[in-house]
Amino acid sequence: MSHDILDICIAAALVIGGLFTLVGSIGLLKLQAPMARLHAPTKASTLGVGSILLASVLFAYASGAPSYHELLIIAFLFMTAPVSASFIGKVHIHLGQNRKPLPKPARDRIWATEAKREEDTPDVLEMKADA
Amino acid sequence: MATRFMQRLFPHPLLSVALVVIWQLLVNEPSINSLIFGAMLGVLLPFTTAAYWPNRPQVTRPWKLIPYGLIVAWDIITANVTVAMIVLFKPNRDIRSTWVNIPLDIRTPEAITALAGTITLTPGTVSVDLSDHGHALLVHALHAEDPEKVARKIKSRYERRLKEIFE
Numbered sequence: 001m002s003h004d005i006l007d008i009c010i011a012a013a014l015v016i017g018g019l020f021t022l023v024g025s026i027g028l029l030k031l032q033a034p035m036a037r038l039h040a041p042t043k044a045s046t047l048g049v050g051s052i053l054l055a056s057v058l059f060a061y062a063s064g065a066p067s068y069h070e071l072l073i074i075a076f077l078f079m080t081a082p083v084s085a086s087f088i089g090k091v092h093i094h095l096g097q098n099r100k101p102l103p104k105p106a107r108d109r110i111w112a113t114e115a116k117r118e119e120d121t122p123d124v125l126e127m128k129a130d131a
Numbered sequence: 132m133a134t135r136f137m138q139r140l141f142p143h144p145l146l147s148v149a150l151v152v153i154w155q156l157l158v159n160e161p162s163i164n165s166l167i168f169g170a171m172l173g174v175l176l177p178f179t180t181a182a183y184w185p186n187r188p189q190v191t192r193p194w195k196l197i198p199y200g201l202i203v204a205w206d207i208i209t210a211n212v213t214v215a216m217i218v219l220f221k222p223n224r225d226i227r228s229t230w231v232n233i234p235l236d237i238r239t240p241e242a243i244t245a246l247a248g249t250i251t252l253t254p255g256t257v258s259v260d261l262s263d264h265g266h267a268l269l270v271h272a273l274h275a276e277d278p279e280k281v282a283r284k285i286k287s288r289y290e291r292r293l294k295e296i297f298e
Contacts, residue, residue, distance in 0.1 A: 019215075020211055023215045027214075030223070035271050036228045036273055039214065039255060039271075039273040042252070043211055043254040046252055046254065047207060047208060050207075069156065069157070071156055072157065079248070081252070082247060082248040082250075082252060082258065086259055089258075089259030093259070100228075100229070102269065103230050103269075104232070106233075107234065107266040107267060108264045108266045111262055112260055112261050113260045
């Protein structure tokens with residue numbers, strides 16, 4: 001009985017994961033602007049991969065050999081995915097493909113990526129002294 | 132004297148704990164042997180690399196990370212559904228992508244990193260850039276009628292909590 005419920009949970013997690021990964025791929029094809037397209041893979045990499053790995057944990061538990069590697073995969077994926085997304089966004093600004101003007105930063109002069117000259121580059125030490 | 136000795140031995144206590152936990156998960160079989168080896172790694176690695184990161188990142192209220200993580204997990208699920216609906220059923224010409232400018236109250240690099248990561252992980256928003264002195268965060272929203280509203284929501288929902296955790 002309990003195995004039936006577990007099986008249903010595993011199947012549900014797999015289907016949900018597959019669905020969101022599929023929607024992520026559809027978004028990649030359908031959306032037009034590069035920045036909008038960037039939103040599609042973030043979806044696939046959070047809920048999509050997350051629930052497929054959850055299904056893997058549940059299956060390992062059901063088959064009597066519990067496995068926790070998946071938790072590590074989720075943790076490292078969630079830590080690294082924002083970095084690559086930010087890099088792609090920065091490249092987008094660097095290449096000058098951005099058609100909508102950027103808003104003015106709240107209290108500062110420019111965004112870090114817009115810095116062209118040496119004196120424009122942000123000073124980490126200065127940031128620390130500010131804090 | 133004793134506390135200074137402890138500080139030398141454990142320059143980054145949170146890192147030590149994280150190393151032990153990660154080692155346990157890597158070994159995948161909880162046993163006393165792997166726990167001891169994990170503890171050795173947890174002491175040795177921070178101790179030998181201490182010279183390369185002299186500043187200890189401050190996490191004043193680490194226990195508040197747990198409710199924060201649950202809130203973010205819930206937001207990831209709901210935002211996933213909303214964004215999936217936008218991707219599948221909204222015609223491209225109706226999608227209002229926009230830049231959002233978020234003035235920051237948090238100042239420590241760890242807190243800002245955590246906020247930027249959270250924003251990217253919740254679908255629909257991607258954090259892209261920081262202003263030159265770190266007082267504002269540039270975020271791209273897939274669909275937002277009112278950028279101000281997005282900025283307010285991020286500030287009240289995530290930044291306020293991160294300020295409690297890190298500062």
